Amino acid sequence: MEWQAKEEELLAKMDLVRRGFGCLAMVATWTLAELVELAVTAMVAVCENGVYTVKSGYRFLQTEFQNQQPGQSNPLMLKPLWKGIWSLKVPSKVKNLVWRAVKNSLPTKQNLVRRKVLTDDCCDQCKMQKEDTFHALYLCPKLEEIWLSKQAWNQCSLRQVTSFVDLMGHILAENRDPDLFAMVVWAIWKRRNDIRVGKRGENLPNLVQQAQTRLQNFLLHNSATTTSTGQPPTQWQPPAHQQYKINFDGALFKDENQAGLGVVIRDSKGQVMVSLAQRIPLPSTAIEVEALAARRALELALETGLNKGVLEGDSLILMNALKSNSHSLAQFGHIVNDIHYLASQFPMISFSHVRRHCNSVAHSIARRALSFSSLQVWMEDVPPEIADVLQADLIALVE
Template sequence: MHALWSCPKLNDTWKVHFGQLKADTVHCTSFLKVIDRALLVTTSFGLFAMVVSAIWMWHNKVHLGEMALPLGQIPSSTYDAFQEFQQLRPTHATISRTARAVRWRLPPETCVKVNFDGAVFSRDGLAGIGIIIRNEQGLVMAALSQQIPLPTSVEMVEVLAACRALVFAKELGFDRVIVEGDSTNTITSINGGHMDHLALGHVLLDIKRLFSCFSHISVKYINREGNCVAHKLARRATNYPFLVWMESVSPDILEVYQLDLLRMQ
């Protein structure tokens, strides 16, 4: 409640777009009650959710001593991102149904969802791995962007990304995980389907061994549109060899992450 809403430092941040809500919730004692009230009276709950996310990211960066967007800029930056999303939002019913079908979805309670992706930078002889771990509320637990030498095939990049995702989740102590990637061949191979390339075998074997580190694990396919954050993190590795974020993502990834939150509405 204090970190996201009642702290005096946040008054100006919230009053830009939600001054009336701030006044209406002066007697609320929990943030869940603030959310309930926002659902009733706020016409732009998506914008409200984006501001909440930006404030949470700001707290984490300040706590870790990282460069953070000034609080005074949060209202304008989140509003711009929200407006862009509104312009991109499909209006035709069929298109909307398709968008909902491929959106990122929350994992069940007690589980985290680990999304991974790979990217190839052929000109530089490099590849990138992107991983994001989110909890049952959609909040970021951790994210990773890593540069690796270019393997012999695109399929190997994806399999290595899947393996790194499991190692990353294990390193952070997560016990119940749902792993998602947007390569059909990779997901089929991990789940025991026909293996077209024997060169992938040793990595797939490592993945199978990692399964025993978790009390619950499932590996699923997700369309690229639902895997955008991991994709952006993988592409980011072209300039940075290795970066990890705890309970946050880099500022240039934040907008894509917030769009995932909006699509959950």
């Protein structure tokens, strides 16, 4: 029948499109009407009732996207891989990087050439091969000493692996120390980026040991946090040994068209390392004040060298945004991005949400910011006016 012949012709053209650039010369001869008809037919073809809907179009695009992904293309086969990645006992930023590597969404030189950002996809490290995800994180000859240092990751025992998807699948399925592997992968990518922007990257011989140390510190802190937060805390809780608790809060003074930022950083014994009060012009929303206070808190911690610990505040919306791996589209999203950047400068950092009564010192400082000069800092102390609030926290720790 005529319509069947037409459908076969369109399906043949769809196959040409899927084959990629090798068929562009033929595709270029088609008229605009033919291309539109092809697109509509392609999407209708995936509809159960032959009628195009937004939902069916989305399913079609999702299927096409999955077919373009490297490695295993069956979503059901990939589910255990995603579950394994997000179950790793590593920082969220490490999980996110591994997930992006498996999805081939890292800005490797090959991907940047494909997007027409660069024209050369040669690896900057070895100067010999194209830099795709698998090469940048595993196959580059410059990384050989890292992977040879641990038999479980040795290339000789993973010769059948052809992509980073398969590599990560093997590491997880065969339990080849996947947590440490993920930490090493993160360190390799960070080193690669540092070198590209002219910074001094970590020495390769020490990279695995440094990754091991970071992992141990993370597990130690995570264990301590889990133990102490089985139930919602009713008072301020000190951080783990040799770490710092960075509390922040914001306050609004609408009549004066001003806002106040309050920050206090304490050690594991509850002793104040530094505190800060700052008065700023009133932002448009309360959540922006909280976000600005969090950013100022991390800046203060970095300025004073107190770069291991927990950033803690009483804004649930902000803390959820900071814990999320996705790009924030909120009005205060640009401040969240700043906070994530500052957090990346810390050897170890985590985010914690608490109730207002567990953040009373930072809250009290923020409420009194209007009575100080535009910026006031107290080393190893808090404003005299709130000494009783600090003392209440210390007494509660003893009890």
